[in-house]
Amino acid sequence: MTFSPELEVKFSKMLECYPAGRTRSAVVPMLIFAQDEVGHISRELVEEVAKRCKVTPLQVDEVVGYYSMLHTRPMGKFHVQVCTNISCLILGAEDLYEQAKEKLGIGNKEVTADGIFSLEEVECMGACSWAPAVQVNYDFHHNVTPEKFDRLLTELRKAN
């Protein structure tokens, strides 16, 4: 399995940045950067990362099962993450989450039939002073209101 040239450069640097013989250290970052390019953590990807980091596929599987951002099946093109933790909760985040479920017609960690959206209720994402907060892929959206959220989802659908 090969990745884009940029990612290949990133990965070869990554494997060298840890102390000698410690290539296992690259497992988590390699998985997440590869997932961004490949879409999800496939069997093939697990084996590839295991090979590159000189660990067994089982050791990679252990890690995949632990970290919440690693997905073993494809998510939507736009992964909509609504924080409902305390600062967001008290400023209406649950309503935003319900709104997303209704508008997208999917539940937690589900994907729309056309593969454009997926939804996830997430824990605090470090945007508490600008709550309620939503993250779409890696983009933060701050001080989200129902109207802003509605517009955002409509725009994303159009942008597709």
Added chain:
Amino acid sequence: MIYNEPNPLETKILTKRFGLANSAAIDTYLANDGYQAFLKASKMTPTQIIDEVKASALRGRGGAGFPTGMKWSFVPRTSPKPKYIIVNADESEPGTCKDRLLMENDPHSLIEGMLIGAFAVDSHKGYIYIRGEYRYQIDCMDRAIAEAYARGYLGKNIQGTGFDFDIYTHSGAGAYECGEETALLDSIEGKRGIPRLKPPFPAVSGAWQSPTLLNNVETFCAVPPIIRDGGAAFAALGTPKNGGTRLLCLSGHVNKPGVYEIPLGYNMLKCIDEFGGGMRGGKKLKAVVPGGSSCPLLKADECDIAMDYDTLAKAKSMLGSGGMVVLDEDTCMVKFALRIMRFYAHESCGWCIPCREGTTWLRKLLQRFHDGGGLKSDIPLIGELSQNMLGRTFCALGDAAAMPTISIVEKFRDEFEAHLDGKPCPYEHAGKFAMA
């Protein structure tokens, strides 16, 4: 980027470059005192540097508030093993959103803080462990690191001092527990983030079984001003044993939530009024989470208090990570306790039974309670279960789940009673409560 207006009442030490044009660029940094502290430190002895940090009364900004200078002195400088600098940029404690601002707006101050730490303990490699969701901040740090190499502030023989230091960013992938320092070490070694038995502490045996100096982003960012202007000047900003300023992450029911830099010891009610612009909609204050979701809550009448580590500890709470969440009179405390417990149950790494089972059980109890199925006997049971977790778990996540819960049950018992006998949550519109 900054996301809220600064306030003229702030004491801007760590944030003084925020808002400058291209504040993250190395040229802006160099034009505004940048890397002067490292050059000064490179002419000091390691003991002098550590003594200066001790004199500053700087305490860890990650949550526990351990004296930074003392931590630095635990690293065995003459160890034959390589030594590592690790920055905890996992920033996942609910209510906390400051480290990202430092990395976005002033990444070179973090690099310089690491450099000084590295020089003090004779380390030549540093890693910044950044939570996976912070991809933008990882990019900000990578850009700053590349600039520092290009300008000779990283790499070999830095600025002719003969000192070598390399820095790398390391992405997490979503796990609150990886903010716990020893779980972070396992994570950086490519494993699940399960905490380690302590001692040995990371300073003696940390990453790859080598001595490791591990601090929070904000802690490292405080070091350049300490070395530049002297530890005593930093200490004088705060209260005794609680030196300097910190970034207050103000959120919740205030008019102007935001991140503001305040000297330690600032009065909590004044924070709400002067920085928060008062309570939203003129509502009454009900409670405050002083420093992130793991801290015991203070009731409105306990909030006339100085915000430093020791004063809050005396009030049986904590200054924690700086995440101050303000709750108004319309907040349902049962639901608030439930949301906190849902978080800890989700993030428990599952390694030890009191935490794994305790958080899950409490989550179910609180959910049932909030849904209207609570029994009178559940109220003491929630308190008792939490009390039984306290101090009996492998790492502090168990305590973090128990402490706020105990405080809510103790201080807001009447709200639990108001949910009894199948009564709907008094704070929610009728139809919504079934969802909880």
